[in-house]
Amino acid sequence: xxxxxxxxxxxxxxxxxxxxxxxxxxxxxxxxxxxxxxxxxxxxxxxxxxxxxxxxxxxxxxxxxxxxxxxxxxxxxxxxxxxxxxxxxxxxxxxxxxxxxxxxxxxxxxxxxxxxxxxxxxxxxxxxxxxxxxxxxxxxxxxxxxxxxxxxxxxxxxxxxxxxxxxxxxxxxxxxxxxxxxxxxxxxxxxxxxxxxxxxxxxxxxxxxxxxxxxxxxxxxxxxxxxxxxxxxxxxxxxxxxxxxxxxxxxxxxxxxxxxxxxxxxxx
Amino acid sequence: xxxxxxxxxxxxxxxxxxxxxxxxxxxxxxxxxxxxxxxxxxxxxxxxxxxxxxxxxxxxxxxxxxxxxxxxxxxxxxxxxxxxxxxxxxxxxxxxxxxxxxxxxxxxxxxxxxxxxxxxxxxxxxxxxxxxxxxxxxxxxxxxxxxxxxxxxxxxxxxxxxxxxxxxxxxxxxxxxxxxxxxxxxxxxxxxxxxxxxxxxxxxxxxxxxxxxxxxxxxxxxxxxxxxxxxxxxxxxxxxxxxxxxxxxxxxxxxxxxxxxxxxxxxx
Numbered sequence: 001x002x003x004x005x006x007x008x009x010x011x012x013x014x015x016x017x018x019x020x021x022x023x024x025x026x027x028x029x030x031x032x033x034x035x036x037x038x039x040x041x042x043x044x045x046x047x048x049x050x051x052x053x054x055x056x057x058x059x060x061x062x063x064x065x066x067x068x069x070x071x072x073x074x075x076x077x078x079x080x081x082x083x084x085x086x087x088x089x090x091x092x093x094x095x096x097x098x099x100x101x102x103x104x105x106x107x108x109x110x111x112x113x114x115x116x117x118x119x120x121x122x123x124x125x126x127x128x129x130x131x132x133x134x135x136x137x138x139x140x141x142x143x144x145x146x147x148x149x150x151x152x153x154x155x156x157x158x159x160x161x162x163x164x165x166x167x168x169x170x171x172x173x174x175x176x177x178x179x180x181x182x183x184x185x186x187x188x189x190x191x192x193x194x195x196x197x198x199x200x201x202x203x204x205x206x207x208x209x210x211x212x213x214x215x216x217x218x219x220x221x222x223x224x225x226x227x228x229x230x231x232x233x234x235x236x237x238x239x240x241x242x243x244x245x246x247x248x249x250x251x252x253x254x255x256x257x258x259x260x261x262x263x264x265x266x267x268x
Numbered sequence: 269x270x271x272x273x274x275x276x277x278x279x280x281x282x283x284x285x286x287x288x289x290x291x292x293x294x295x296x297x298x299x300x301x302x303x304x305x306x307x308x309x310x311x312x313x314x315x316x317x318x319x320x321x322x323x324x325x326x327x328x329x330x331x332x333x334x335x336x337x338x339x340x341x342x343x344x345x346x347x348x349x350x351x352x353x354x355x356x357x358x359x360x361x362x363x364x365x366x367x368x369x370x371x372x373x374x375x376x377x378x379x380x381x382x383x384x385x386x387x388x389x390x391x392x393x394x395x396x397x398x399x400x401x402x403x404x405x406x407x408x409x410x411x412x413x414x415x416x417x418x419x420x421x422x423x424x425x426x427x428x429x430x431x432x433x434x435x436x437x438x439x440x441x442x443x444x445x446x447x448x449x450x451x452x453x454x455x456x457x458x459x460x461x462x463x464x465x466x467x468x469x470x471x472x473x474x475x476x477x478x479x480x481x482x483x484x485x486x487x488x489x490x491x492x493x494x495x496x497x498x499x500x501x502x503x504x505x506x507x508x509x510x511x512x513x514x515x516x517x518x519x520x521x522x523x524x525x526x527x528x529x530x531x532x533x534x535x536x
Contacts (some may be wrong), residue, residue, distance in 0.1 A: 141522060143515040169517050209533060241529060247411040249437050254409060254525035257518065261509060261526045265477060 002072050004062060007081040010088035015079055017101045018056050020091035021162060033160040035100040035173065038068065043170025045071050049105025050160075050173050052076050058086050058097035065098065102173070104160055110151050110178040110186075114193035121148040122263060123195060123218040125186050126156040127228055129252065135159055136167025137253025138221065143171035145260035150177040151186060151218075187235050190218045197236040199228050200259055202248055204238030211239055213263045224252050270340050272330060275349040278356035283347055285369045286324050288359035289430060301428040303368040303441065306336065311438025313339050317373025318428075318441050320344050326354050326365035333366065370441070372428055378419050378446040378454075382461035389416040390531060391463060391486040393454050394424040395496055397520065403427055404435025405521025406489065411439035413528035418445040419454060419486075455503050458486045465504040467496050468527055470516055472506030479507055481531045492520050 007015055021034050032053070035044045044052050045068070055078045057065065062080055072078060086094045114123065124147045129135050135157050142150055150159070156179075157164065159172040180186055190197050196214040198206075200221050220236070222228035241250065241258055250258075275283055289302050300321070303312045312320050313336070323340065324347045325333065340346060354362045382391065392415045397403050403425050410418055418427070424447075425432065427440040448454055458465050463484040466474075488504070490496035509518060509526055518526075 137519060137522065140517065140519065144511045144518050146512045171515060174515070208529075242533065243412045244414045247439060247442070249408065250412050250525065251405060251408065251521070253519070254405065254522050257522035258525050258529045261476075265510065 001066065001069055002074065002076070002078050004078050004080045007056070007079045007085060007089075010085050014054075014077070015056055015081075015089050017054075018089050018099055021099070022090075022092055031104050033102045033104060033165065034162045035102055035170070036098070036162065036166050037096040038065065038098055040165055040170040040173070041098055041100045042068060043173045044100050044102050047105075047173045049176070051103045051105075053101045053103050054079060056081065056086065056089070056099045056101075058083050058094065061097040102160075108176075108178050110180050110184065110189050111193065113149050113151075113176060113178040114189065114195070117148050117193075117216075120215045120267075121195075121217075122146060122213070122260075123149050123151060123190070123216075124256065124260070125151045125153075125190070125197075125218055125220040127153045127186070127220055127232065128223040128226065129156040129221065130223065132157055132161050132163040133167050134224075134251070134253050135161075136164040136172065137251075138256050139164070139168035139171040139175055141253060141257040141260050142175045143168070144257075145264040147175060147260060150175055151189075152177060152179045153186065154180065154182055186220070187232065198239045199233050199236050200241070200255060201227055201233055201238045202240055203233075204240035206237055206239045208239055208241050208259060208262050211262065211266060213267050217263060219259055219263065221252055221256055269334065269337055270342065270344070270346050272346050272348045275324070275347045275353060275357075278353050282322075282345070283324055283349070283357050285322070286357050286367055289367070290359055299372050301370045301372060301433065302430045303370055303438070304366070304430065304434050305364040306333065306366055308433055308438040308441070309366055309368045310336060311441045312368050312370050315373075315441045317444070319371045319373075321369045321371050322347060324349065324354065324357070324367045324369075326351050326362065329365040376444075376446050378448050378452065378457045379461065381417050381419075381444060381446040382457065382463070385416050385461075385484075388483045389463075389485070390414060390481070390528075391417050391419060391458070391484075392524065392528070393419045393421075393458070393465075393486055393488040395421045395454070395488055395500065396491040396494065397424040397489065398491065400425055400429050400431040401435050402492075402519070402521050403429075404432040404440065405519075406524050407432070407436035407439040407443055409521060409525045409528050410443045411436070412525075413532040415443060415528060418443055419457070420445060420447045421454065422448065422450055454488070455500065466507045467501050467504050468509070468523060469495055469501055469506045470508055471501075472508035474505055474507045476507055476509050476527060476530050479530065479534060481535050485531060487527055487531065489520055489524055
């Protein structure tokens with residue numbers, strides 16, 4: 001059990017990174033992120049790349065978190081505060097009672113990430129997914145169905161936004177990801193690494209049930225509404241999820257769950 | 269094109285039902301509901317049971333909604349307001365620019381709803397789903413995969429909450445639903461109507477891929493975390509979605525997408 005450092009003043013500079021965490025998503029965070037809740041914190045402690053820098057825990061929860069605290073590295077301070085001080089620091093009622101400050105893993109080039117994957121690998125590619133809930137949901141599904149890595153284009157939002165991490169139930173800290181550079185073409189990078197790419201689109205000529213998964217498979221998801229750019233769809237096989245004639249509309253995270261569940265089982 | 273009634277004062281009593289719509293979800297609504305956005309409003313006009321009582325549209329959007337307005341019944345007033353007045357009425361910036369006030373269809377008993385379904389039918393049952401986003405997502409998937417009716421237990425939230433309707437993209441207004449009475453047993457009602465029931469649970473003995481759909485099929489979903497009550501699971505076949513060993517966690521709406529997509533194709 002690490003030493004617990006008691007915080008009795010919300011203005012204590014040691015907890016400054018936790019101050020007003022809801023606003024903090026909107027400003028530059030210089031490689032830091034906030035992880036909320038017990039399950040997410042466990043994910044941070046399990047992460048091979050991202051590192052915990054400190055924890056802030058409501059006093060009343062310390063006793064119930066003994067096994068989690070055992071796994072906190074010795075050089076990571078654990079702060080404890082009463083609920084009122086904790087709420088004052090966070091800027092809203094912190095019912096979850098446990099926050100962590102993390103440092104993100106150094107960025108990795110998409111090509112390098114792909115090169116390090118096993119011969120049989122599944123990659124998810126996000127194009128223009130700007131909604132934090134959706135990015136969180138996509139990562140949650142990626143983890144549930146064994147996706148080896150995620151690539152994001154320049155317009156997709158950061159998976160380490162507080163809300164995206166929370167919605168992902170920590171998966172954003174566990175599934176490796178890389179952001180494509182401004183001039184980098186997702187399909188070129190994937191092809192060079194031996195990946196066969198599928199584009200999810202309502203106009204796809206392949207029904208999902210027909211798709212068998214090659215050894216190295218990538219699946220691309222675009223935002224609801226605009227969908228994937230025509231330029232991408234013209235260059236890879238389009239896959240559709242068969243829906244009712246009168247209501248052909250799915251949330252993108254739900255779509256990813258359906259597609260990844262199929263691919264997890266449909267190994268060619 | 270119906271007559272457009274101009275509203276220049278946010279306090280105009282004719283638009284009182286639209287006032288502070290974000291708060292209104294929390295208070296009694298006496299059989300009324302608010303529908304937001306063009307797609308949802310089209311769903312309301314298509315609904316066979318729920319009825320539009322009035323529309324409130326930002327002036328600048330009137331021109332682009334001509335085909336929707338053509339379908340508004342003659343006795344339904346259409347109010348138009350400038351953006352500032354509209355925002356003042358709604359209590360927040362109304363970017364969508366179109367709201368509708370609806371009257372819900374008369375309640376129907378679960379047994380009567382089931383009795384009216386065709387010989388081949390798919391029913392979704394929600395148990396303890398108290399989150400509006402999840403209920404909305406579940407209805408959206410129900411519509412996408414041809415679910416004929418939804419049953420809700422007493423603890424699931426109302427599909428006609430504003431946010432649930434919005435997240436459902438209007439599906440909550442289109443898929444028929446019934447709420448079970450306090451003493452009514454979902455499985456008894458389903459069995460009496462000739463339905464075979466499946467319970468979605470991580471401990472299910474049937475993998476989803478094995479399930480073939482009988483003529484009348486019901487699938488039950490519980491809340492994330494607690495899941496379905498043991499009493500229900502003991503009485504019907506448990507179905508699991510196969511996930512990664514290290515991360516077996518899915519959002520309930522995503523789970524429904526995966527299950528319903530499978531059932532839509534796996535007809536016995």
